[in-house]
Amino acid sequence: MNVVRKGAAKVLNPVWVNGVQKLKAVPQPPPKPARGLIPPALDDSLHTVRCMNQLRSKDKAIEKYIYLTQLKDADPHMFYRLCLDNMPEITPLIYTPTVGDACLQFSHIYRRPDGLYVSYKDKGSILKVLRNWPRIDEARIAVVTDGSRILGLGDLGLNGMPISIGKLSLYVAGAGIHPSSTIPICLDLGTNNKQFLGDPLYLGLRQPRLPPAEMTAFMDEFMDAMRTVFPKLLIQFEDFSTDNAFAYLSRFRDRYPLFNDDIQGTGAVVLSGFINAAKLSSEASGRPLKDQRILFLGAGSAGVGVGMQLLAFFRMQGMSEEEARRRIWLVDSQGLIFDSRGPMAEHKKFFSRPDYDGPPMTDLTEIIKYVKPTALLGLSTIKGAFNQSVIETMSALNPRPIIFPLSNPVRLSECEYHEAVQWSRGQVIFASGSPFPPQEHGGRTLYPGQGNNMYVFPGLGLGAILARASKVTDSMVEASSLGLAESLTPEEKTLDMIYPRVERIRDISAEIAAKVIRAAQRAGVDRNTEIRDMWDDQLAGWVKSKMWNP
Ligand SMILES: NC(=O)C1=CN([C@@H]2O[C@H](COP(=O)(O)OP(=O)(O)OC[C@H]3O[C@@H](n4cnc5c(N)ncnc54)[C@H](OP(=O)(O)O)[C@@H]3O)[C@@H](O)[C@H]2O)C=CC1
Ligand SMILES: CC(=O)C(=O)O
Numbered sequence: 001m002n003v004v005r006k007g008a009a010k011v012l013n014p015v016w017v018n019g020v021q022k023l024k025a026v027p028q029p030p031p032k033p034a035r036g037l038i039p040p041a042l043d044d045s046l047h048t049v050r051c052m053n054q055l056r057s058k059d060k061a062i063e064k065y066i067y068l069t070q071l072k073d074a075d076p077h078m079f080y081r082l083c084l085d086n087m088p089e090i091t092p093l094i095y096t097p098t099v100g101d102a103c104l105q106f107s108h109i110y111r112r113p114d115g116l117y118v119s120y121k122d123k124g125s126i127l128k129v130l131r132n133w134p135r136i137d138e139a140r141i142a143v144v145t146d147g148s149r150i151l152g153l154g155d156l157g158l159n160g161m162p163i164s165i166g167k168l169s170l171y172v173a174g175a176g177i178h179p180s181s182t183i184p185i186c187l188d189l190g191t192n193n194k195q196f197l198g199d200p201l202y203l204g205l206r207q208p209r210l211p212p213a214e215m216t217a218f219m220d221e222f223m224d225a226m227r228t229v230f231p232k233l234l235i236q237f238e239d240f241s242t243d244n245a246f247a248y249l250s251r252f253r254d255r256y257p258l259f260n261d262d263i264q265g266t267g268a269v270v271l272s273g274f275i276n277a278a279k280l281s282s283e284a285s286g287r288p289l290k291d292q293r294i295l296f297l298g299a300g301s302a303g304v305g306v307g308m309q310l311l312a313f314f315r316m317q318g319m320s321e322e323e324a325r326r327r328i329w330l331v332d333s334q335g336l337i338f339d340s341r342g343p344m345a346e347h348k349k350f351f352s353r354p355d356y357d358g359p360p361m362t363d364l365t366e367i368i369k370y371v372k373p374t375a376l377l378g379l380s381t382i383k384g385a386f387n388q389s390v391i392e393t394m395s396a397l398n399p400r401p402i403i404f405p406l407s408n409p410v411r412l413s414e415c416e417y418h419e420a421v422q423w424s425r426g427q428v429i430f431a432s433g434s435p436f437p438p439q440e441h442g443g444r445t446l447y448p449g450q451g452n453n454m455y456v457f458p459g460l461g462l463g464a465i466l467a468r469a470s471k472v473t474d475s476m477v478e479a480s481s482l483g484l485a486e487s488l489t490p491e492e493k494t495l496d497m498i499y500p501r502v503e504r505i506r507d508i509s510a511e512i513a514a515k516v517i518r519a520a521q522r523a524g525v526d527r528n529t530e531i532r533d534m535w536d537d538q539l540a541g542w543v544k545s546k547m548w549n550p
């Protein structure tokens with residue numbers, strides 16, 4: 001279990017709140033083991049070197065993942081120290097892309113319990129199961145998946161647990177949430193994955209997924225029980241299949257403090273990258289922001305979530321809803337989405353085009369020639385969909401085309417960075433869901449952005465927790481996005497970066513959290529009255545003081 005320093009003592013530390021000194025219980029690490037129980041020359045700073053050497057000696061990413069999982073279990077302080085000191089190297093191992101392989105293989109690489117499993121068999125007694133969690137009073141944030149759409153890998157059932165664990169490791173590393181305040185949760189509601197159902201080692205329920213009414217009844221009981229057992233908890237819904245992602249966000253968001261990371265977190269992170277990318281593209285084309293035209297490949301929870309966030313941003317620029325909506329085109333597995341195409345899923349209707357009435361359009365290059373987009377965003381899970389013809393056509397239309405292949409893990413990315421650089425002759429403004437290495441082009445080093453919700457959810461969650469928000473409003477999500485967009489340093493701007501360096505994640509999360517707290521206060525959903533009167537710089541310092549450090 002991810003118990004940090006089991007049996008840690010608590011001491012009272014003085015803290016200042018609105019100019020008043022109070023005493024607060026702070027968990028302390030246990031005393032060092034007694035003399036003779038550890039090697040005499042064991043030294044913390046050298047031990048980090050030893051651990052990194054052991055990590056780097058493994059050939060395969062999945063072996064590194066297993067090593068880090070064991071390290072987290074044995075010595076969480078050292079695990080998070082390594083994460084913080086080596087973010088660019090370790091993030092792809094504990095998160096996408098490697099976490100995708102960890103999910104695929106979870107039932108085979110499983111070693112020790114971590115997180116909470118709530119099964120359909122627990123229906124009627126979910127409350128009791130939740131009460132088995134060992135750190136109820138400390139719990140502040142849960143990431144909940146039902147494993148039905150893990151990254152772009154489909155229905156992985158109970159094997160989705162590493163996604164919840166990985167996201168929460170980033171909450172700790174990236175935003176300083178205390179490890180013992182986190183609960184990874186996997187709802188085990190069956191799976192339609194035939195390979196898993198036939199695998200004797202599969203750890204989940206061997207039954208097909210539930211019909212919608214039964215699933216909703218289960219979710220109602222689960223959410224009620226969550227509120228009873230964990231009254232201070234923020235909930236992040238993660239990797240639910242498209243219909244359920246939209247349905248449960250709208251069903252529960254006004255009753256519980258929660259957000260859906262794939263719809264809202266992705267919307268926020270992509271808007272942020274888009275704002276910075278649009279500035280660069282406008283400098284090259286002279287085209288004002290209001291003339292940006294966005295084409296999405298993929299119209300699922302992420303595509304539509306990003307579309308809605310962009311729409312809100314265009315509205316902030318003074319456009320009417322109709323004008324803003326007409327800036328956005330969606331393409332799904334059947335091609336361009338337009339009104340006269342025939343029946344379509346509810347979540348696609350808002351962006352369906354009323355102004356196209358021709359034959360179905362399925363070829364992406366042809367669609368680009370028709371739409372003339374300035375930005376092409378991929379949330380389709382279709383590897384290679386942004387081929388040479390697509391990128392050359394985008395480059396012919398735009399001096400600096402914005403191309404974001406955002407699907408995860410890396411092997412499902414719509415294109416790779418080196419391809420985008422080569423086919424655009426170095427002009428592409430690029431962000432991908434999973435990381436790619438920098439490229440040399442024309443004597444310059446070009447840096448890809450990582451347009452991944454990992455830049456947003458730690459700060460958004462930290463802000464919501466510290467504000468003790470009763471719900472997560474659209475304005476809080478928007479504040480997280482604008483906070484991220486504004487966080488670039490002058491040096492990062494000089495390098496044409498559109499997202500900050502991941503090494504700065506703690507500072508970025510603190511900035512985002514402070515903005516989220518302000519948005520919660522403006523929306524009147526904050527319940528932490530002690531920080532309402534703080535000035536901005538006081539609030540920023542206070543947020544940082546709340547971060548846990550390994
Ligand atoms: N970078 C980031 O931070 C994030 C990335 N993602 C990634 O985005 C991807 C999609 O996630 P999500 O939206 O939740 O998944 P969904 O399953 O909800 O959506 C996938 C969409 O892609 C469409 N699609 C499938 N095949 C094709 C095709 N051949 N041509 C065009 N479109 C196609 C589907 O069409 P149809 O509707 O017709 O089935 C659907 O609209 C995943 O890989 C996920 O990992 C998700 C969240 C965050
Ligand atoms: C990043 C993420 O949340 C996803 O790919 O689903």
Ligand SMILES: [Mg+2]
Binds near residue numbers: 238
């Ligand atoms: Mg996700």
